[in-house]
Amino acid sequence: MPDANGERPYHHGNLRAALLDAAQRGLRERGADQLSLRDLAKEVGVSHAAPRRHFPDRQALLDALAEAGFVHLDAALRTALAGADEGFPARLRATMTAYIRFATENAALLELMYTSKHRPGATQVVKAAEAPFGLMAELIAQGEEQGALDAADAERIGIVLFATVQGIASIINGNFVEPELLDGLVETAAEQFLRGARPLT
C-alpha cells in the first residue's frame, strides 16, 4: 500500500502514463534510438523490470507513442479546421499547414508514427491513424459539395492529399530541402491540388 507520507507521486495506477510521459520527452529531446526502458524506469523511480507489466517489450512502448501521436495529430487538424473559414480553399490550406506544422515540430514522433514497425500486430497504431485519414476524406467530400472539386472518390483523393503533406514533411525533416522553401512548397501543393481537382468548366 502507498505509505502515508506523500513521497511517491507515481506507482499506483499511473506507472504506464508516467512512462509514456517520460518517453514523450525523451523522444523529443534525444530521439527514438536513445529511448531506453531502463532509463525511463529510473527517471520515473521504479525498478528496471517494472515497465514490463505495462509494456511487454520496447516495441510496445514505441507503438503506444505512435498511437498517441495519431490522436494528437487528429486533434491538431480538427482544431485548425475549427478556426478556418468556410470556403474549401481556406479549409484545405488550414489542414495542410496544420499537418506540416505538427510534423515539423514533432519530427521524431512522426518518424515513429510512419515507421513500418507496424508489422502484422500493431493494429492499434493503424486504427489510431484512421481518424486523421477520415478527416482528410471528409474535407474532400465537403469540397465536392461546395462545388470546388470534381473529385469522384473522396477517400482516394484524401489519401493522395495526406500523402502529399506527409511527403513534404519527411523531405523537410530529412533536411533534403532548405527550410525556407517550406511555405512555398505547401502553397504550390495546395494550388496544384485545387487546380487538379476542380471541375472542368
Add this chain to the structure above:
Amino acid sequence: MPDANGERPYHHGNLRAALLDAAQRGLRERGADQLSLRDLAKEVGVSHAAPRRHFPDRQALLDALAEAGFVHLDAALRTALAGADEGFPARLRATMTAYIRFATENAALLELMYTSKHRPGATQVVKAAEAPFGLMAELIAQGEEQGALDAADAERIGIVLFATVQGIASIINGNFVEPELLDGLVETAAEQFLRGARPLT
C-alpha cells in the same frame, strides 16, 4: 600478408564493401533495428572491433546504407525513364511507378534514407539525394518544354511531385491503406498532377 592458400575471401581492401553487402542483406531480412556491428563482423569473418576502421560508429554504417540507397533509387528512376515513351504523361507515370516500386520493394531501406538521422553532419546522404531530386526537376522541365505543363518553377513542382510519391510509399509501407489501393493511388496522383499543372487554355 594474406597467406598463400585461398582461405580468406575478404580482409584486404574490401572489408568495407563486404560489411555494406552484409548490412544490405540484414536490412532487407531483419530491419535496421536488428542490424548489429558485431553480427556483421562475425558474418564477414573479422573481429568485432575491425569495422571501426571503416565505420567510426554504427550510425556511420547506416548513413552509408542510406547514401547507397539514393544512388540505387536514382539508377532505378533513370532506367525507367530510358524505357518510357516520349510524351510527358507517359514519362511522369513511368517515374512515379518506378519510385513506388523501389520504395515498396526496399521498405526498410527507404526508412533509413528519409530518417532524420541525417542531423547536421550526414552531408553525404543529402548529397546523394540530389541526383533523384534533380531527375524530378528535369522531368518537369521537359514537360514544360513539351507544353504539357504551365509550371513556372520546375524545381519546386519537382519537389512536390517527389513528396507525393514518397508520401504514398510511406503510407503503403506503414500499412495504413490496403495494398490493393496502390495502383489506383498512383494513377489518381498522376491525373491530378497533370490536370493541376496543365496550361489554363
Add this chain to the structure above:
DNA sequence: ACCTGAACACCGTTCAAGT
C-alpha cells in the same frame, strides 16, 4: 594501415521472490 582481444558500461528480457 589494418586487425585482434580484453575490458567497460550499457542494454532488453526473464524469472523467482516479495508485498
Add this chain to the structure above:
DNA sequence: ACCTGAACACCGTTCAAGT
C-alpha cells in the same frame, strides 16, 4: 496486481597490442 533484484545474453565503443 504490481513491483523488486539478480541473472543472462547481447550490445557499441575504447584501447593497448599485434602483424
